[in-house]
Amino acid sequence: xxxxxxxxxxxxxxxxxxxxxxxxxxxxxxxxxxxxxxxxxxxxxxxxxxxxxxxxxxxxxxxxxxxxxxxxxxxxxxxxxxxxxxxxxxxxxxxxxxxxxxxxxxxxxxxxxxxxxxxxxxxxxxxxxxxxxxxxxxxxxxxxxxxxxxxxxxxxxxxxxxxxxxxxxxxxxxxxxxxxxxxxxxxxxxxxxxxxxxxxxxxxxxxxxxxxxxxxxxxxxxxxxxxxxxxxxxxxxxxxxxxxxxxxxxxxxxxxxxxxxxxxxxxxxxxx
Ligand code: BV8
Numbered sequence: 001x002x003x004x005x006x007x008x009x010x011x012x013x014x015x016x017x018x019x020x021x022x023x024x025x026x027x028x029x030x031x032x033x034x035x036x037x038x039x040x041x042x043x044x045x046x047x048x049x050x051x052x053x054x055x056x057x058x059x060x061x062x063x064x065x066x067x068x069x070x071x072x073x074x075x076x077x078x079x080x081x082x083x084x085x086x087x088x089x090x091x092x093x094x095x096x097x098x099x100x101x102x103x104x105x106x107x108x109x110x111x112x113x114x115x116x117x118x119x120x121x122x123x124x125x126x127x128x129x130x131x132x133x134x135x136x137x138x139x140x141x142x143x144x145x146x147x148x149x150x151x152x153x154x155x156x157x158x159x160x161x162x163x164x165x166x167x168x169x170x171x172x173x174x175x176x177x178x179x180x181x182x183x184x185x186x187x188x189x190x191x192x193x194x195x196x197x198x199x200x201x202x203x204x205x206x207x208x209x210x211x212x213x214x215x216x217x218x219x220x221x222x223x224x225x226x227x228x229x230x231x232x233x234x235x236x237x238x239x240x241x242x243x244x245x246x247x248x249x250x251x252x253x254x255x256x257x258x259x260x261x262x263x264x265x266x267x268x269x270x271x272x
Contacts, residue, residue, distance in 0.1 A: 010269055032110075034220070034230055035121070036114075038262075040118050045091060064076070065192050065193055066194060075172070078174065095264040104127065113205040117135050117190055130202075132205060140187060142178075142184045146179075217231050217243050218243075219245060220245070
């Protein structure tokens with residue numbers, strides 16, 4: 001007879017590893033959940049590994065997510081970010097986001113730090129300590145750094161946010177001129193490749209990992225530095241590190257337990 005407390009083991013996940021991780025979760029008082037693009041994949045937000053779709057397929061994120069690209073073609077980069085922001089507004093948090101929020105509700109000492117620039121953790125009810133790479137919904141002046149308000153839902157035609165027609169409408173958008181200095185262009189408050197991560201977010205995440213009693217890393221390929229090195233802070237502090245990812249990654253050989261499945265299935269089974 002399976003007790004109701006025993007969750008079904010998601011396909012591909014080692015039952016023994018799942019049981020060990022459930023035990024660690026039950027005992028953790030200061031867990032840290034580190035998330036990457038795979039956390040939002042089941043919500044319909046493409047990861048960086050996914051091939052770009054539609055009009056974007058001829059560009060790579062590494063090309064567009066740079067200051068050089070923005071200076072070379074402000075309208076192209078600006079419309080890519082507006083389109084992504086509107087696309088995120090058109091999707092919902094998944095069961096993985098909801099499981100993290102439920103866990104934090106149960107264990108207030110739980111910290112969430114994410115590489116993701118979407119707001120799906122927050123929309124699932126979780127409090128996020130750090131967006132290590134910024135947010136699709138924050139903007140600032142490229143010249144004077146003054147923060148700027150941009151209502152992404154007001155832009156584009158009334159086509160479905162994130163659709164091709166929506167994108168076509170946005171492609172004609174030029175980034176606005178800064179109202180504070182009158183010269184700079186408004187850019188996303190996002191960390192582009194070649195740019196430093198925000199020191200406060202980095203320091204807070206580092207400190208949380210140095211003091212944690214469990215680290216769960218979800219949906220990251222572990223390729224982009226310096227965020228990819230963060231799980232090693234937890235390992236160095238003697239905490240177990242659990243990876244939730246259907247694929248083997250740069251981190252897989254170093255973690256304590258690997259749960260080889262999608263966040264939306266594995267996290268509810270882990271958090272229970
Ligand atoms: C820095 C915001 C230094 C943008 C992002 C040359 C010049 C300068 C720097 C470098 C250089 N060469 C290398 C570097 C360092 C560079 C870097 O690491 N490059 C990589 C490509 C090698 N890093 C930087 O540039 C960083 N800054 O180094 O500054 C410096 C020093 C001095 C002076 C000045 C500067 C800045 C890096 C931040 C870049 N910005 N995001 C935007 O979003 O538009 S990074 C971006 O890519 C994401 O935020 C994320 O961090 C990363 C993608 O990684 P993942 O999140 O892991 O996503 P990915 O698609 O890779 O993987 C998804 C995973 O999910 C997969 O494993 C998949 O299996 C899994 N998955 C899929 N489905 C699911 C799932 N998992 C669970 N459930 C599922 N359902």
